[in-house]
Amino acid sequence: MSLTFLGRGLVFLVLAALAGLGGWTYGAPLARYMVAAQVSTTQDARVTGRALVYRLEAGRPLDFVFSQPVDLMKILAQPALVAAPDGTPAPAETEYGLRFRIFDIDGVEIGTYEQHLHSSDANAMLDDGSYRRFYRNRAERIGAQDQILIEDNVDVGRVEVSLIEADPSIAGIDIRVYERRPAAASEARSIFLRRSSEEQGALAAANAFPPDMLTEDEIRHIAVNLWRPVGPVGIDGHDYDALVVYEAIANEEGEAP
């Protein structure tokens, strides 16, 4: 059976209409995708994460109140480095000291700890000279991060963190304070299993076996050791300054982000 001229014409019109409809529907999204794909492959560096930090400066301590009494807290600290007034870059090695005053839930001071830290910015730099961690709108560089764990056998309700000394090239110390996420033993398994396989793998990285081979005790141990951030007391811009630190990795053609 062969089509008549009219039949062929009708088939052509139907196909043309379908092509036109497809172009109308998918043309603009496809064009945007192509542009986005092109941009993504030509960008110098790819942002992989953000973190909220609080700037600690001399004479301006920060207070962190925990959501419930804790016996263990984690503090992450990293110096913000500035060039000297004559333009000399901040040295690669810097030192600073922090003081931690801890209080119980009634506000009674339990103890004071001081920690003197040595920071290098070498490991904050990518191979191409750009920085793994950076501020989007500030010229300061970010030094290597330190982690401080404070454990006490008394229930702690609050910690006051202050900067007691710092090299001249340090504009301030950016800190984050964490408390352990409350988790009942009965919830431990669901807390762990609700996470994606990538997240389970990351959490179980210290274990010799993959996530699906963890025992109930190991799963419970992971779940009760998850952390969550604590914010400082007061109002942003008045009592403290909150900043966002970005993390990036260089693309193959990467340059400074």
Place this chain on the structure above:
Amino acid sequence: MTIAAFIAPIALSLALAGCARGDDLDRTRALFAGSAIDPQTATDLGFTVTRDRDGVTLSDRDGGCSSRGVYRVRSGGGSPVAITAPHGTSDRGTRALASALFEDGFGAAAAWNSAPRLTTSQCPGFDLARAGDHAFTAFALGFSDRFPDGLVVQLHGFDGDRRTSAGAADAAMIVSDASRTPSARILDIADCLSAALAPRTVLVFPVETGELGALQNAQAEALHAKGHSGFAHLELSLDLREALLDDGLLRAGFGKCISGEAA
């Protein structure tokens, strides 16, 4: 069964959905592109026009299940931000939050849905965020005509228990400009929100989570196709929505971030 039996339900569905004809969409877009609402045009397009201390409110004259939406336009301008909630009732609290922010003085306009997103016993469901040929999209386009550097903000609500990654499940907010390459502007907004809502977690799509990026959002697609980059898709946890509704100071910080007043 006749052809009419097929066509009638479709026509009814379209009418209830508020899917307007092309010329009506053009007129709706022009209506919102002007510096003041023309009451006669709004009435012709099926809206009821009322005035209050903040400006003009356009509501769906047909009421019931009709879904043209509700639009508020501030008299005398305001910051070039449209605060919208396309799922204002099903995403619990987002309509109230959009309204509260507008009444707090943020934004030049606000809008939300009038018909439910999900089908109820009275009304068929209709999703404004998926409706390209709709007054809600025409409103977004008209707003961008009026304010070429303006920002159309969509407030949504998410349930952390339904997220597939712990990062998204634990987040208070997920920010997106409906693209895979977040703009400097959306990062500025996200940074501001991170500080204003601290210590709650504000994530940026796709940098920190691969979920809820609004890549299929009809209003974002229309704005992007026009070349307008001012679109912000904000997914809020229920805890955050409730906190923002209860705490005027927190809401003010949120409003300043989306309106650019915090800088």
